[in-house]
Amino acid sequence: MKKQMELLYRLQTIDSNIKRSEALQRQFEEEVGRLQAELDAEVEKSTAVRQEVDALAKKHREHEAALKVLEDQKRKVQEKMMAIKTNKEYAAAQHEISSIEQAIGKKEEEIILAMDAVESTKALTASAEAAMQESRRRFDAKKQQAETQLRDYLDDIERQRQARENLLQEIKPDMLKTYQQLHKARNGVAVALADNEHCFGCSMKIPPQLYNEVVQGDHLHTCPHCRRILYVDRGAAEGQQPA
Ligand SMILES: [Zn+2]
Incomplete structure (x- = not known):
């Protein structure tokens, strides 16, 4: 009977160890999953900021192109003015130039705003990138730990199961x-x-x-x-x- 009691106690010890290893395994898997979701979110955020920088830079280039068109227009009118004979035509050309200049002024303001927007969003890119790197580092570290440590736990569970099988043969x-x-x-x-x-x-x-x-x-x-x-x-x- 003493022997049987001892076997039961050994069985209990093994079952408790298996239960603990299985709980640790679940804990690892949950933690890796949580860090993976965190990393995915950071990647998404970082991508969104980069796309925003690209969109703002494109808008900036469009404003620059529009400014160039306005400046060309102004030059053409100025050239035309050289050949003007009447005061009426001259006044009309001057009026045209002043409205083009107004448009140029407005476009230059838009360019400054667009450049500011690109710069401030670029600053966000750096912090989003840093947050993503940090998230990736955490994920990689945990995954590495899970791969080595978890394998030990799983090996341990396997060994315990084997011992358990043998034990069951001896218990009444x-x-x-x-x-x-x-x-x-x-x-x-x-x-x-x-x-x-x-x-x-x-x-x-x-x-x-x-x-x-x-x-x-x-x-x-x-x-x-x-x-x-x-x-x-x-x-x-x-x-x-x-x-
Ligand atoms: Zn009790």
Whole structure:
């Protein structure tokens, strides 16, 4: 019986380790997924800012081209003025020039505004780029960590599963059935360590008589409070619990 109790306790330890490794694996996967989403958002933001700079630069070039057209127009009218004979034609040409000059003035203001817009948006590009790089660095680091550390966890789970399989062969069917029922009903902890007349599954006091019987280990005993199988591990340090 003592041997069977020890096997049950080893089974509990393995099951707890597997559960912990699986939780760590999920945690890693969630973290990598979260950082991936963060990186995607930063890439999107950075791309949007760059596209805005391109659009503003295009607008700036268009204004410059329009200014050149206006300046050409003005030059043509000035050339035409050389050949003008009448005052009426001269006045008309002067009127034309002043309206072109007005348009040129307006266009020059637009060019200054467009240049300012390009410059301020370019400044945003730098910070968006930096945020993206930082996000990528975090993602890469976590992914790298997940790949090495997680592989160790997965290897560990695999080893534990193998040991578990071997263990199951040695445990008596009725003992195993009790274990499995409790494992399911008691949140993955079927075997609780007992020490100093206390159950570590529920932290409650165990009657002295029962505790003595648990220490002797000749029968399977369960905690009167949480119903878990009680086990005294003489080799383990006080307070150690496979949960
Ligand atoms: Zn208990």
